[in-house]
Amino acid sequence: MASLRDAPRTPTSSLRDAARTTNGTSGEKIWLALEIGNTRLHWALFRGEILDNAWNTEYLPESIICQLAQSQTLDDLLLTISATQNKTREQAQEQTGGSSPPSPHLPTSSSLPPLLLASVVPSQTAIWETYPNVRVITLNEVPLKGMYPTLGIDRALALWGAGKTWGFPMLVIDAGTTLTFTAADANQCLVGGAILPGLGLQFATLGQKTGQLPLVEISKNASLPPRFALNTKEAIESGVIYTFLGGIKDFIQAWWNLFPNGKIAIKGGDRTLIINYLQVLYPEIATHLIVEPNLIFWGMREIIKLL
Numbered sequence: 189m190a191s192l193r194d195a196p197r198t199p200t201s202s203l204r205d206a207a208r209t210t211n212g213t214s215g216e217k218i219w220l221a222l223e224i225g226n227t228r229l230h231w232a233l234f235r236g237e238i239l240d241n242a243w244n245t246e247y248l249p250e251s252i253i254c255q256l257a258q259s260q261t262l263d264d265l266l267l268t269i270s271a272t273q274n275k276t277r278e279q280a281q282e283q284t285g286g287s288s289p290p291s292p293h294l295p296t297s298s299s300l301p302p303l304l305l306a307s308v309v310p311s312q313t314a315i316w317e318t319y320p321n322v323r324v325i326t327l328n329e330v331p332l333k334g335m336y337p338t339l340g341i342d343r344a345l346a347l348w349g350a351g352k353t354w355g356f357p358m359l360v361i362d363a364g365t366t367l368t369f370t371a372a373d374a375n376q377c378l379v380g381g382a383i384l385p386g387l388g389l390q391f392a393t394l395g396q397k398t399g400q401l402p403l404v405e406i407s408k409n410a411s412l413p414p415r416f417a418l419n420t421k422e423a424i425e426s427g428v429i430y431t432f433l434g435g436i437k438d439f440i441q442a443w444w445n446l447f448p449n450g451k452i453a454i455k456g457g458d459r460t461l462i463i464n465y466l467q468v469l470y471p472e473i474a475t476h477l478i479v480e481p482n483l484i485f486w487g488m489r490e491i492i493k494l495l
């Protein structure tokens with residue numbers, strides 16, 4: 189889905205101007221996209237409007253971010269990021285079946301690529317301000333209509349990216365730290381949505397806030413637990429997983445009641461697990477889902493065209 193959809197508009201912004209100084213072999217402008225989630229960082233390297241590579245890392249220490257700002261080349265920068273992240277990189281690959289930080293064999297650039305940043309963690313946003321060429325995306329730059337002021341930028345960008353890519357009406361389900369539903373109608377106007385604790389947070393809360401419940405961890409290939417469980421671990425799994433999936437099904441049905449031809453896209457670190465479960469429990473729903481981890485990057489790419 190990294191292909192171009194609309195013709196790019198005339199570049200006018202400093203971001204795009206700056207990007208010209210970091211050309212790849214193809215002459216495309218190289219830029220980095222960073223989404224700061226509540227659990228970890230999500231990165232993408234773009235060449236023009238083509239997503240070259242996407243990967244996840246842990247939060248970086250402030251000292252490393254300062255070091256990044258001193259990088260002379262893109263290669264240096266990517267090396268600094270990946271040097272801190274071997275463990276996370278493997279986990280990310282395992283989880284997404286996808287890519288790791290690009291190995292530093294990219295064309296050497298004459299300066300650092302611009303960094304387009306979207307964050308739902310203000311304390312993290314602040315420490316990226318040392319990066320020389322950073323641009324923080326704000327909600328008013330997302331052309332969705334009817335947004336409320338405290339809507340998360342990740343929700344707005346993912347919805348915008350999904351709608352511009354596959355069309356509206358669009359419902360985005362983000363199964364990350366939190367589970368969110370975010371929808372827009374055919375006029376690209378926010379319908380609204382919902383926020384609840386994600387799978388990991390539900391298990392963690394039960395483990396942390398009770399006297400007798402263990403911390404349950406679910407592997408991404410786990411099969412469905414018995415519905416009526418006869419031990420504590422499976423009772424927790426049953427309770428969390430069946431209500432989670434039942435909740436997703438219920439929101440999807442409500443969505444289809446409102447918009448019978450409404451589209452649905454799903455993203456987030458738990459998407460694979462959820463899709464696997466939905467295929468078993470509600471195959472009719474599973475077949476209708478667009479599974480796309482990079483929705484926020486598609487949203488950013490759309491925004492950059494407007495800058």
Ligand SMILES: Nc1ncnc2c1ncn2[C@@H]1O[C@H](COP(=O)(O)OP(=O)(O)OP(=O)(O)O)[C@@H](O)[C@H]1O
Binds near residue numbers: 342363364387455458
């Ligand atoms: N390698 C991993 N590291 C962390 N979480 C992972 C990993 N693989 C899968 N997950 C799952 O992904 C969830 C976090 O999802 P994701 O990475 O989309 O979160 P995030 O984008 O940082 O948070 P947010 O919900 O704020 O966007 C965790 O609850 C966990 O269950």
Ligand SMILES: CC(C)(CO)[C@@H](O)C(=O)NCCC(=O)O
Binds near residue numbers: 226340342366368383
């Ligand atoms: C809901 C989360 C945490 C999901 O990442 C984020 O989008 C956020 O902090 N949102 C602000 C509240 C809202 O979207 O209504």
Ligand SMILES: [K+]
């Ligand atoms: K908070």
